[in-house]
Amino acid sequence: MGVAVTQVSDEQLVWRASRSDGQAFRELYRRYVSKVRGLLYQMMSDIESLDDLTQEVFVKVFKALPGFRGDAQFSTWLFRIAVNCCQDARRRRARRPMAVPIDNLPLAARGEDPLGRLDREQLVSQALATLKEEHRDVVILHDLHDRPQDEIAKLLNVPVGTVKSRLFYARRQLREWFYARGIEL
Numbered sequence: 726m727g728v729a730v731t732q733v734s735d736e737q738l739v740w741r742a743s744r745s746d747g748q749a750f751r752e753l754y755r756r757y758v759s760k761v762r763g764l765l766y767q768m769m770s771d772i773e774s775l776d777d778l779t780q781e782v783f784v785k786v787f788k789a790l791p792g793f794r795g796d797a798q799f800s801t802w803l804f805r806i807a808v809n810c811c812q813d814a815r816r817r818r819a820r821r822p823m824a825v826p827i828d829n830l831p832l833a834a835r836g837e838d839p840l841g842r843l844d845r846e847q848l849v850s851q852a853l854a855t856l857k858e859e860h861r862d863v864v865i866l867h868d869l870h871d872r873p874q875d876e877i878a879k880l881l882n883v884p885v886g887t888v889k890s891r892l893f894y895a896r897r898q899l900r901e902w903f904y905a906r907g908i909e910l
Contacts, residue, residue, distance in 0.1 A: 735799045743790045750790070754783055757800065760870070761807050767853070767865045768811045778814055782807045797879070804872070805880050808862070815858065852902045860895035863888055 733752070741749035762779050769778065785806050793802060853861050862881060866872045867888075874892070878885040903909070 736795070739790065739793060739795070739799050742787075743793060750787060753786075753799070757803055758783070760800075761803065764804065764807055764865065764870055765811055767869055768808075768862060769814060774814065778810060782810045785810065801876055801879065804866075804870075804876075808866075808880050848903075848906075848908070852899050855902055856895050856898060860891045860898070863891040864895045864899070867892055 733749075735753070735756070738749045738753050742753055758779065761782055762775060765778050765782070766772075766775055769775070782803075786803060789806070793799070797805075853864065856864065859881075863877060866877045866880065867874065872880070874888045875885055877888045881888070
C-alpha cells in the first residue's frame with residue numbers, strides 16, 4: 726500500500742511531477758493554487774483575469790518543472806514564476822486604478838461580521854492602490870503572505886536592502902493614508 730499523496734513532501738512531488746507523474750502535479754497544484762491566486766489577486770486586483778493568470782502560472786510551472794534544480798524551495802520558485810507572470814500581465818494591460826468591486830470580495834469567514842470585513846478589505850485594497858507597484862509588491866509578499874525579506878529579494882531580483890527600504894516607505898505611506906482617514910493602526 727502506497728503513502729497517501731498528502732503526506733508526501735513537496736520535494737518528492739516535484740521529483741515525481743518532473744517525470745510526468747500527473748497525480749503528483751495535481752497534488753502540487755492543490756497545495757498551492759489558493760496561495761498563488763491570493764498573491765495574484767493582491768498584486769493585480771483584477772478579478773476578470775485572475776483565473777487566466779493563475780492558469781498561466783501553473784502552465785509555466787508544468788513546462789519548467791523538468792528544469793527545476795531544487796536550488797530554492799519549490800514554493801519560492803513557484804512564487805517567482807507567479808511574480809513574473811504578474812509583472813508580464815501588468816506590462817500587457819493599460820494602467821488603470823486598482824479599485825476592487827465590493828461584490829467580488831471574498832465572503833466573510835464564519836462568526837465574523839461580513840460588512841465589517843468587507844469594509845476592511847476594501848480599505849486595505851484602496852490603501853494598497855495608492856502605493857507604487859514595487860512598494861505594493863513588497864508589502865503584499867511580506868505582510869500579507871509572510872515571505873521573508875531575503876526570499877522577497879530573490880523573487881523580485883533586488884537586494885535585501887531595497888526590500889527593507891521599500892517596506893519602510895510603503896508602511897509609512899500606508900500609515901499616513903489611514904491616519905488621513907481617521908484610522909489609527
